[in-house]
Amino acid sequence: MDQLDRDIINTLQQGFPICEQPYAEVAARLGSSEEELLARLRRLLDEGLLSRFGPMYHAERMGGGLTLAAMSIPEKVFEPVSEQVNRHPEVAHNYQRDHTLNMWFVLATETPGQIDEVIAEIEQETGYPVYNMPKEHEFFIGLRFAV
Amino acid sequence: MNAPLQPTRHAPIDTLDRQIIQATQAGLPLTPRPYHQLAAHLGLEPEEVMRRLQRMQQRGIIRRIGAVPNHYALGYRGNGMSVWDVPDERIAQLGRRIGELDFVSHCYQRPRHLPDWPYNLFAMVHGHDRDEVRDKVSIIAGLLGADNRGHQILFSTRILKKSGLRLPT
Numbered sequence: 219m220d221q222l223d224r225d226i227i228n229t230l231q232q233g234f235p236i237c238e239q240p241y242a243e244v245a246a247r248l249g250s251s252e253e254e255l256l257a258r259l260r261r262l263l264d265e266g267l268l269s270r271f272g273p274m275y276h277a278e279r280m281g282g283g284l285t286l287a288a289m290s291i292p293e294k295v296f297e298p299v300s301e302q303v304n305r306h307p308e309v310a311h312n313y314q315r316d317h318t319l320n321m322w323f324v325l326a327t328e329t330p331g332q333i334d335e336v337i338a339e340i341e342q343e344t345g346y347p348v349y350n351m352p353k354e355h356e357f358f359i360g361l362r363f364a365v
Numbered sequence: 366m367n368a369p370l371q372p373t374r375h376a377p378i379d380t381l382d383r384q385i386i387q388a389t390q391a392g393l394p395l396t397p398r399p400y401h402q403l404a405a406h407l408g409l410e411p412e413e414v415m416r417r418l419q420r421m422q423q424r425g426i427i428r429r430i431g432a433v434p435n436h437y438a439l440g441y442r443g444n445g446m447s448v449w450d451v452p453d454e455r456i457a458q459l460g461r462r463i464g465e466l467d468f469v470s471h472c473y474q475r476p477r478h479l480p481d482w483p484y485n486l487f488a489m490v491h492g493h494d495r496d497e498v499r500d501k502v503s504i505i506a507g508l509l510g511a512d513n514r515g516h517q518i519l520f521s522t523r524i525l526k527k528s529g530l531r532l533p534t
Binding site: 353 | 377378386389390391392393395396397398399400401411415418419421422424425426427428429430431432433434435438439446456457460461463464472473474475476478481482487517519520521522523524525526527528
């Protein structure tokens with residue numbers, strides 16, 4: 219990564235214009251060219267330094283349901299239970315964490331009401347309680363990750 | 366050529382919005398005129414696509430159009446979920462201060478589950494390694510002072526599943 223790569227990553231985290239030639243507009247701000255910016259973006263995405271470039275959607279404002287849920291699963295049954303949980307397509311991310319509550323997953327559903335249904339299914343299938351932790355308030359999300 | 370816009374409380378987005386969302390879930394085209402390419406793909410006028418994207422952005426349905434860095438690939442390998450028990454009546458003010466820190470990527474208020482889980486404030490903290498995350502969590506503890514009635518850092522030990530969010534269709 220050189221300075222232009224870093225400038226691209228830092229600049230493009232803060233937004234992107236909606237106009238006929240947005241890459242040309244951003245490239246001009248960076249003292250680069252449209253062609254160069256596109257080539258570098260392609261490479262940053264191919265190499266996985268950027269995981270995505272595009273509109274970031276707000277699931278709840280689109281009418282969907284979203285929550286963070288946690289479970290406390292004994293080590294000896296952790297694998298089969300994680301398979302049971304992951305089998306649900308509504309489970310978007312699932313992380314093992316070093317805590318008594320050792321399984322943390324994000325649920326995304328098409329309607330808010332389906333969150334409770336999926337949680338009830340998971341509790342019934344696994345026999346372990348699910349701690350539902352929907353966000354009650356979102357504080358300023360910077361996401362400006364200086365590199 | 367514009368389709369009528371009739372947002373209602375129950376349908377914040379309409380069919381054309383959904384088509385645009387579907388077409389951009391994987392990302393924006395990397396071509397000089399990305400919105401024109403989207404429009405051609407969807408059989409819409411470019412102006413219509415741009416107008417709808419603007420509108421969704423104004424209404425917060427699109428947070429922003431931009432790049433999502435891969436923290437791990439960029440060398441930030443110590444990512445910790447810090448959780449805090451702070452007084453409910455102070456959380457709005459405290460949450461804003463924590464959310465503004467440049468090493469915090471997400472900051473949310475979430476419900477407690479007493480007695481097992483007393484924490485109501487979550488802040489994702491990023492650092493090059495776990496020690497750096499611990500240092501940054503100490504900075505948060507310093508900012509909170511007496512309002513910090515207890516906290517922990519939960520490091521992830523394994524990714525069990527990672528698929529994109531399925532958006533409503």
